Amino acid sequence: MVKINENLKYIESENSFAKVIRLANIYKQEHPDKDVVSLGIGDVTLPIPKKIVDIMQNALEELDDKDTFKGYGDSSGYEFLKSTILDNEYKNMGFTTKEIYISNGTKTDSTNILELFDINSKILISDIMYPIYHNAALCLNRKTYVMPLKEEDNFVPQVPEEHYDIIYLCNPNNPIGNAYDYDTLTSWVNYANRENAIIIYDNVYEDFISYNLPHSIYEINGAKNVAIELKSFSKSLSFSGIRCSYYIIPKEIYEDVNNIWALRTINRFNGVNYITQKGAKAFYDADVQIEVKKNINYYLENAHILKEGFKKCGFSIWGGENAPYLWVKIKENMTSWEIFDKYLHELNIIITPGIIFGASGDKYFRISALNTRENTIKAIERIIKYYEKNN
Secondary structure (H helix, E strand, C coil): CCCCCHHHHHCCCCCCHHHHHHHHHHHHHHCCCCCCEECCCCCCCCCCCHHHHHHHHHHHHHCCCCCCCCCCCCCCCCHHHHHHHHHHHCCCCCCCHHHEEEECCHHHHHHHHHHHCCCCCCEEEEECCCCHHHHHHHHCCCCEEEEECCHHHCCCCCCCCCCCCEEEEECCCCCCCCCCCHHHHHHHHHHHHHHCCEEEEECCCHHHCCCCCCCCHHHCCCHHHCEEEEEECCCCCCCCCCCCEEEECCHHHCCCHHHHHHHHHHHHCCCCCHHHHHHHHHHHCHHHHHHHHHHHHHHHHHHHHHHHHHHHCCCCEEECCCCCEEEEECCCCCCHHHHHHHHHHHHCEECEEHHHHCHHHHHEEEEECCCCHHHHHHHHHHHHHHHHHHC
16 A cells, blocks of 8 residues: 655644634634734735736737747746846855746745755754744655744844754744844854755845845855755735745855756756746836835834834734734733634734744734735724723
């Protein structure tokens, strides 16, 4: 009898985003008169810039002409997008287009990248963390080890004494919403060089960084030897429903690494479609960048409104200044699922229970600023009114 991958049985089902959606949908179906507002949404609400839509429409129309029709492209992405990314994101860093790969989402990239490494590699993730890192490792028959993110360390990951082969770092962090400084990233790059380890650097929310902080791990000396950086257009360009991302595998990581990975990619991926890549290229146009920055500032202002409101209610809260997420410590003597249930039923607000991000998160919950201004204000006014009445 054929055996299945037993690790799949250990993927969380009860502590998951799917459970949040399921419970919220049940409540809304049972209470159609209630105005439920989601602060748990990790998706964007502002539309794709009009210029991008027009460019993608034109690219679609090219497919109606035999002279401009495009079929399969390069599995690693079209040169026009790869070179544009390098010119705008990694100028003067010495990368070539052979080291960059266009893909269909960092959720996919951050997991598939494990195929580059030996199955027995020791993989270090954090508790609290984006849960896909752990679950995807299980899908690929990989074992993970956990380092705690502690409140007393301001939820900044501390370099371990023991050896690990692969380390996942998410910066700016999801779910906590904080961003790491140069010293923190330098300590991790030094560790990886010392231990001959690799850092999987999830940099999806880089465009939200507002302070004088690293925008790429390759700003750190020695990072090209040990780091694979992943980025996405999902939040910055509202491409969450379109799907386009990219990652860098520096040639310094391993001899012939990009020839090896290119062979893997040819056999595992047909590439992102031409229409999407044409739209992504225009992300760097000056007028599009103005609109992108406007949208990001809109979300960050939402975060500011939420943060000030929670502070007014006496909560301890992190994040929201360099990322669209905030991490809130529960005041009540409740678990994170209990507070989720309370907010849903008493305030008609959806939040994300902290336990979804690891056992250490059960005293907290995550809120998202990726919503409309109207809903943001409506939700925080309900929260302030509730705690003023009940404190």
